[in-house]
Amino acid sequence: MKKINFxxxxxxxxxAVLVAVLCVCTASGVIIGAEQKRNAQEKTPTxxxxxxxxxxxxxxxxxxxxxxxxxEAQSESTSNAQTKAEKTTKNxxxxxAQTTQSEKSTEPEIKKVCVTVTINCKHxxxxxxxxxxxxxxxxxxxxxxxxxxxxxxxxxxxDNGLAIEYKRKTYIxxxxxxxxxxxxxxxxxxxxxxxxLIMKAASKCELNDGDRIEWIYVTDASQ
Numbered sequence: 001m002k003k004i005n006f007x008x009x010x011x012x013x014x015x016a017v018l019v020a021v022l023c024v025c026t027a028s029g030v031i032i033g034a035e036q037k038r039n040a041q042e043k044t045p046t047x048x049x050x051x052x053x054x055x056x057x058x059x060x061x062x063x064x065x066x067x068x069x070x071x072e073a074q075s076e077s078t079s080n081a082q083t084k085a086e087k088t089t090k091n092x093x094x095x096x097a098q099t100t101q102s103e104k105s106t107e108p109e110i111k112k113v114c115v116t117v118t119i120n121c122k123h124x125x126x127x128x129x130x131x132x133x134x135x136x137x138x139x140x141x142x143x144x145x146x147x148x149x150x151x152x153x154x155x156x157x158x159d160n161g162l163a164i165e166y167k168r169k170t171y172i173x174x175x176x177x178x179x180x181x182x183x184x185x186x187x188x189x190x191x192x193x194x195x196x197l198i199m200k201a202a203s204k205c206e207l208n209d210g211d212r213i214e215w216i217y218v219t220d221a222s223q
Contacts, residue, residue, distance in 0.1 A: 111145040115211040117156045119175060124217045127183040135176045136160050143207070149191060150202040152213055170201035175215065183219045191215045 117140075122133035139159070141152040150169050157164050157175065165174035172189045173180050180188035191202060192214045198205055207213075216223070 111209075112142060113145055113147060113207045113209040113211070114140065114142045115152055115207050115209070115213055117141050117152050118212075118214045119153075119156070119162070120214055121176075121178055121217040123219045123223055124178055124183050124187070127187070127219045129178060129183055131176070131178055135162055141213075145206075145209075147207050148203050149193065149198075149205045149207065149213055152207060153191075153202065153215060169203035172202065172215075175217075178217055183217070186221050187217065187219045189215055189217055 116138050118137050119135035120133070121129075121131045121135055124131050125133050136156055139156045141155055143151060143155075150172075153172070153175075154164060156162075162176040163174075164172065165179060166172050175189060191198060193205065194212050195214075
């Protein structure tokens with residue numbers, strides 16, 4: 001019968017126990033490591049989400065600030081453009097006014113003349129013609145400088161419904177139906193300026209301001 005070596009068996013048992021303990025420790029370490037890794041993985045998304053949210057918020061703030069700055073820049077640009085346009089319009093208006101004023105100042109002043117016109121036919125009435133002593137007495141006529149005695153007669157006759165008869169403006173044949181030779185061989189129309197008999201065609205005699213024009217129907221040369 002074989003003898004049992006207790007000493008040797010005891011040694012084997014101790015070794016087996018140590019191996020078992022080592023395996024347990026190893027397994028525990030693996031489990032703990034796996035648990036820590038899992039916890040870390042669970043925490044990481046939260047941190048990543050927080051970082052992502054923070055990044056989005058920061059980006060949003062930057063975009064908002066950028067948009068605000070863009071709007072301010074656009075507003076300032078629009079304001080500057082309006083101010084510039086207003087200044088341009090104002091300058092153009094000022095320049096136009098100055099140009100107009102300059103043109104007015106360089107234009108020659110047009111002088112006016114104002115005269116009185118009388119159409120006297122009392123000699124014809126004395127001769128027996130059926131006319132009044134005066135067709136017109138002291139009528140006012142105003143015109144630009146350069147107007148003539150004929151222009152004044154034509155205007156006054158038109159205002160008073162009197163017809164003028166002439167072949168040429170240099171010789172007046174009839175006024176108001178009263179014609180030359182109606183009251184004798186020497187009868188006809190003449191005119192005076194400021195009381196002076198003018199030996200010039202009425203269309204050639206220019207008026208001066210304040211002149212007194214008198215057309216007179218004469219029946220003989222002495223008148």
